Amino acid sequence: MDNRALFSLSYGVFVLATRANGKMNGCITNTCIQVASNPNKIAIAVINQNLTCEMIKESKVFTISILEEKTTYDTIKYYGMQSGRDIDKFFGDNLKINGIDVPYLSWSTCSVLAAHVVESHDLGSHTLFIAELDDAFKLNDNPPLTYDYYHKNIKPKPEPLPGDKKIIGWRCKICGFVYEGEVLPEEYLCPLCGHDASDFEPIFES
Known part of the structure; x- marks a missing residue:
């Protein structure tokens, strides 16, 4: 099997965030799709080793910050290449809190989704969460960042x-x-x- 064929699938790039037991945390993910409507439901897949995954299992709530195409590599690196077990990723004036008390990015973000988990499935390396949307809003009309654009134009060679x-x-x-x-x-x-x-x-x- 040629795993490179999987690279042809279209993905976005998002900051996935949650709050549990008084702590906020988040990570970068490229797996978020709408899977149903009326009510609107989305699916996300999160690495089981990630602290964010553990916290979503506890809290059952999360936000998705849909990153803009002009997002910098520093933002991707900050949220995606270090662990919330070592640092507090959410602090300072850029933090916003939604109605379910979960953080999202107020910058480098074109739209935000907030949802609560209705079911989950352990896939081995990842957990698949199916969630119903509680809120969705746009911050601007900038184009969203795709995984393909990130690899070709943002990620350092x-x-x-x-x-x-x-x-x-x-x-x-x-x-x-x-x-x-x-x-x-x-x-x-x-x-x-x-x-x-x-x-x-x-x-x-x-």
């Missing part, structure tokens, strides 16, 4: 590898999974978070 050190493995920059081996297959997908080879960094022999 990999730097040349040092020629004097041997590669012994590759580490996923999203979830930390380690692939052992000198060569990472071009079509490789992380078995934990599903990100492709472009999100892996080399591990050099010490």
Whole structure:
């Protein structure tokens, strides 16, 4: 099977946020679709290892901030490449709170969805949450950021590898999974978070 065929599926880029036990947290996700209407329902898939996933299971509520096409890599990196177990991702004047007391981004965002979970399914690497919308509103008319646009125009290109050190493995920059081996297959997908080879960094022999 050629996993690269999956790259042809169309995705957006979102900040998924929740609140549980007095703590706010969020992460980057590219999986959010509308699955029903009247009432409006959406589906999101979240990596089981993520703190955000654990908190949504507890609180049963979340927001989706639909990022703008002009979103910077720093924003993606801040919310998507570090853990809420280590830092507080939501602080300062940019924080907004919706009617169900869940944060969303008031900047780099064109639209916001707020929802409560009605069912969930453990898929192994991810949990699929089906949720009914409580609110939805636009912040501006800027075009939304797609996953394809992010990879082609926002995500930094990999730097040349040092020629004097041997590669012994590759580490996923999203979830930390380690692939052992000198060569990472071009079509490789992380078995934990599903990100492709472009999100892996080399591990050099010490």
